[in-house]
Amino acid sequence: MTTPASQPIAAFSQRHEQALARIGDVLIPGNGSLPSYSESGAAALAPRALAGARPVDQVMMLRLISVVGALPRPLIALLLLCIRGGMRLPGIAGAPARLLDLALKGVVMNTYYCGLDRTAPDGDSAVFHALDFRLQMQVDDEDTK
């Protein structure tokens, strides 16, 4: 039995990856044992993360990543700060900020904290090492019958 396929989005280019890494580094600059976003290589996972999104949202995400990732780093930081502030606005006034937060913070956190980086010295996830996080699950043939 193979696992059901889910196609990573093809339009995600090297440039998108670099742009996302720049945004990610503002949100996750790294500290001590936690690698920075770009050090973790997490941006490369974005097409896999976005594979389940609606096509219209995929297109919006690619545009957003290109535009925001092209900004100078201080401007990216300022934008993210404004988004955090704007999220507190009630009702539809706060909707753009909350949607931008979902899009940008969502994809950065999803790709970084999923444990799929292989950047620890032992080839494991450096992020999970830093969190000291591991889930245990013993699966026997008997269990899945």
Add this chain to the structure above:
Amino acid sequence: MKLSRYDYIIVGSGAGGGVLAFHLARAGKRVLMLEAGQRWQPRDYPDNELDASARLMWSGGVEPSQDASLMLMRGRTLGGGTVINQCLLDRFDDIALDDWAARSGLDSFSETAMGRHYDAVEADLSLQSIPESDWNGNARIYADGFDRLGYRRAPLRRGQSRCDVAGGNDCMRCLGGCPRASKQSTAATFLPRAEELGLEIITGCHIHGVVHGSAGVTVYGQVGREQVQFFAARCVLAAGTLGSSRILMNSGLGDALPALGKGFFCHPQFVTFARYAEPVDAHRGSFQALKSDDPRFRAAGFKLENVFMGPVAAAYLLPGGARAHQRLMRDYRHLACIEVAVRDVTPGRLSLSRGGQLRIHKSLGAPERKRAREGLKIIRDIYRVTGATEVAQAPTGIGLHLMGGCAQGLHRDSSVVNPEFAVHGMPRLHVVDGSLFPSAPGINPSLTIMALAHRAAEALLGGAQAPAGISRSVPADAAEVSA
């Protein structure tokens, strides 16, 4: 094209569709199930949050409400929400059912009348209460806080058969599908039994609409890029609150059904984290063990959930700028978490955009904000009396219990589905899922969706008395559903 004819087509394989399929197949009916998600073998379920969101959930994880104040989640896989949920299975109380009876005009919504259906469904599931020996640090903090502040709590009851938490297994993994097939999803319980009885299932089949005719119902959609059509004497929509409402709206039935898409509820949830000096290890073992059981909370319209989540979800919900956020995440093992789940009373509304996209209009009204505030205050008190060093409130609300949109009731102006589970005026088209709910119960919904599916099977097969004053619009089938 020659169409195969089935007795029933069921669209959706979650809590409603899974249970109904089993009972119809057991009664000897020829049943076809159409599911947009994919079929997974238990051991192949994703082992990480990224793939679980992208491959098991609609829209790749979350769907925001129109004002983005709530992030909604629903399963898209064989077994639907029951594969990705926490499988906490509670019966509704009289507070919830009396409200339903008043809104719908159906006196069959009562603890007594529902009891038989709960019994029947529970008999087909393995249900276990989480023992104190399986508590992790988060449950201990929750229990300690409740005890110190004088609030009542109770063990959670979960659909599970052999989790072996004592052997070191961590049930949080099962939010991306349970690889041990211990969690009692319909994919692990009702669906395999139904397939043994002849149920046919097509996965990866996205249904767009239905056409109701005098001899049956045509269902159309697509599998991959291929357009498909199926025909059955009757069709049951069990595509969940958003799915079933969308299919009916997309079929052009909005004008005929004025209540369609109205009365949407989702038990808005607000998560609060706290940091402790010692590791809490909230992710280990049975990561949910306790529930609030305080009549004061029930009366005030909220409950407090002993809950936790994986690093991706925690990172998304933790507030703060880069450095502060990273510091909290590095201390993931030191984090505790409690959420307030609100019994919402301000109804939302579902609609379709001109391009056919589903829109979810759901704002937090004054009652929801008040209920959330009261719950959050108690959560902060719990953290204070248990020695938290820092408290962090998630900036966004989430909605996991999606309900309403095709409410069941007597009258077409206030409901979509009649007491026989048929869409008003369309005797061969039925709805059996969480969209039937006339209001938010404030209690985990899926056991009741399953119980309603059992009742629907009786109605469809003719084994139950029609509620007083309601005449059957279609001759009932012959077979009887038994517990």
